[in-house]
Amino acid sequence: MVTLIDSPTSAAVQPRLTVQTADIAANTTAIRCLDWDRDRFDIEFELHHGTTYNSFLIQGEKTALIDTSHRKFESVYLQELQDLIDLKSLDYLIVNHTEPDHSGLIPELLDLAPQVTVVGSKVAIQFLEKLVHRPFESQIVKSGHSLDLGQGHELQFISAPNLHWPDTILTYDAGTQVLYTCDVFGMHYCDDSLLDETPERLEPDFQYYYNCLMGPNARSVLMALKRIAPLQFDLVATGHGPLLQHHISHWIGQYDTWSQNQVKAQTFVALFYLDGYGVSDRLVRAIADGISKTGVAIELVDLSVADTHEVRTLAQCAAGLVLGMPPQSSTSTTLDPLLGTILAAVHPKQVIGLFETGGGQDEPIYPLRNRFQELGLLEAFEPILLKTEPTAATDQLCREAGTDLGQFLTQSQSPPADTALDPELNQAIGRLSTGLYILTAQKGDVRSAMLASWVIQGSFEPLGIVIAVAKDRAIESLLHPGDTFVLNVLEEDNYQSLMRHFLLRFPPGADRFAEVNTYPAQNGSPILLETLAYLECEVTSRLDGNDHWLVYSTVQTGRVAKLNALTATHHRKLGNHY
Ligand SMILES: Cc1cc2nc3c(=O)[nH]c(=O)nc-3n(C[C@H](O)[C@H](O)[C@H](O)COP(=O)(O)O)c2cc1C
Missing domain, CATH: 3.60.15.10 (Ribonuclease Z/Hydroxyacylglutathione hydrolase-like)
Structure with missing residues (x-):
């Protein structure tokens, strides 16, 4: 029926x-x-x-x-x-x-x-x-x-x-x-x-x-x-x-x-956590999301239901581990034996990231951090300590920490980029030249920015542009269909300091706009004061370009600050990097 x-x-x-x-x-x-x-x-x-x-x-x-x-x-x-x-x-x-x-x-x-x-x-x-x-x-x-x-x-x-x-x-x-x-x-x-x-x-x-x-x-x-x-x-x-x-x-x-x-094919990270009130669960999923952006596989393990054999196998085989601690009072019975299993299974070639949720003065994460360091594991990100309710900014911090961990693994394992491409092809594709831009985006309290050169006009009607954004970029999570951003166009004679600033390696959750002059666009994203022009855009769709998202966006409004100045251009010798 x-x-x-x-x-x-x-x-x-x-x-x-x-x-x-x-x-x-x-x-x-x-x-x-x-x-x-x-x-x-x-x-x-x-x-x-x-x-x-x-x-x-x-x-x-x-x-x-x-x-x-x-x-x-x-x-x-x-x-x-x-x-x-x-x-x-x-x-x-x-x-x-x-x-x-x-x-x-x-x-x-x-x-x-x-x-x-x-x-x-x-x-x-x-x-x-x-x-x-x-x-x-x-x-x-x-x-x-x-x-x-x-x-x-x-x-x-x-x-x-x-x-x-x-x-x-x-x-x-x-x-x-x-x-x-x-x-x-x-x-x-x-x-x-x-x-x-x-x-x-x-x-x-x-x-x-x-x-x-x-x-x-x-x-x-x-x-x-x-x-x-x-x-x-x-x-x-x-x-x-x-x-x-x-x-x-x-x-x-x-x-x-x-x-x-x-x-068989994949390097993976095991994420062990014990959920108290839905908070560890939220954090671990944001970290997992950040790791996934780098192409590294993840295994989420809720310690309250995992068995010892599964925990041991995953802790031994994983290239990286994330461990989330709830407040100490709720850990003792369930977690202690499994923590022992994890500590006994890990080995020095692995990387680790720790987080702790819950209030109180207890910080069980620090003794644990010392134990992992003594065992020779490398720390992928500073321990994340959460004493209050998580917010969108917490999610972003966790996502960026996860991406750092994933990049740590992918960069240590992939062959040097210049051996991967036929040298002549590498030089030929390097002759594609572009402009230089700073992409800025803000959604609620979360904001991010990125230096971009793979930017091109994509359509007249509607007025559209395409930007290639690497899948593991921090700003990627703010560029889904319906999201808005600003494309700031850098000026030929005045781009060095902005470029240097936005190429810094920012720690997870850091404010990328500290000491940069900005004012808000109509769509809420920051416009950089010292740029030649800006466009306010809305993401329409994303094409999967394997290692990049090709973000197609319509342009809603824009302005030029100096009519006679030129856009900064970017000439490369090789095509295997920006
Ligand atoms: C000249 C130049 C142009 C770049 N253009 C792009 C680009 O078009 N797309 C992209 O994803 N990354 C590009 N990058 C890399 C990012 O700007 C930079 O590595 C990134 O901001 C750091 O990653 P994160 O923001 O995820 O921490 C470029 C880098 C340079 C030096």
Whole structure:
């Protein structure tokens, strides 16, 4: 049955949201919420075919709902569910993972079905306790645990930490041989097809989704694949996109191949953290984002759910480590043995970065820093100490610290640039000359700047420019579609001091405009006083140029300070550097 819940009056103002229900196995119903027009997931994740949020109902002697849906489906999803069962008779809610697109309706569900026992990993339950602000029955599960619903539906749970989020579990119904995987094996693909009949149509979105969500944790993917290998299943009920039935071995094979390749090819950083109140989690993700910008892989490890073997292996094999300490009072029981494991596994060729969150006077990070230094690890960034609530500036600091760590690893491993290119080609491409500019951007309290020469006019109508920005530049995170910036044009006879200033190596979080004369543009970004001209621009799109983003932006306004002066030009001998 397909129910249209929002007939659009205009596609631009009212996105299409529909719901599809279907029987997928004995006593088992899929409720798929189809979000046809969603075009973005997180900051980076551009969607081409919308997405779906899939939830499942199993009715044995006991009744269990597996995951809910996105809040935007509140009325229709809950109505659909109530058409299927009396919510007062729902026994269990299995939460495979707590990201809001699957858990968004849990508070409302608990209002309607307060008797429900919520089943999830320890981290998932802790997270939900903060989310719903009310007591509820819960049952913590991990690999090896099971739950008998009767009529043959024996649910088995498989821990799959880091398969996108640290709290992930998979649920296997041994009775119907259905594996419920939530984000894992999913794809953002919305159409009426319930199943994966046409893999060639789905493959690009399946791979894109893997690359964005699973690839960064390839080792964890391989561990989860090992855990599900003994299970017999003929339907994979994913949380996004079609359910997988016709080509299961192909899809799983792809995860295996891609993850093996990632693990073989990649230098990675293990980021160990123990979350207190969502703060360490936020910081570690910003650091991870900064590391990823350099092309170095990451493995996020929540120490509250990690096992000793996993921690030891990752600490031994990683090229770099990040360790986040919560306040001392909350560390003692959970962290001490795992800290010991990490300290025993690390070796002198590794780099380390530490951060500490939480108030109080305790600074457990300093003795720990000494221990790592004694063991010969190199520090990639100064310890980050956070005593207050994190802000956008904290995120930027962490992102820049992560990028420094990643660059430390990539620069120590890559061959010298001048050996990588044929010498004649290198000289020929070096004959491309350009102007010199300072790109400045401000978003809220966060601002950044960069000297740029790879800048060119890109279109007349609309008036547009293209700037090539290396993926690991600090300013990159302020240059997403919709962001605004200023392009300051340097003057031929007056550019040296500004160029020198902006080429300094700034520590993470530093204010790049200290002692530089600026005033705000209409779009809020700084205009540099001593420049020849400026353009106020808005980013429209970014083309992936492998090591650079080609940022195409429309120009809104601009001014020239001296009509007869010339733009500073940049002539190079070789093409393998700016
Ligand atoms: C002459 C010159 C031109 C440059 N042009 C660019 C450019 O067009 N794009 C870019 O990403 N980096 C360019 N760079 C590098 C950055 O200006 C500089 O390394 C960067 O600000 C430091 O990285 P960070 O801002 O991420 O700390 C250029 C550097 C020089 C010396």
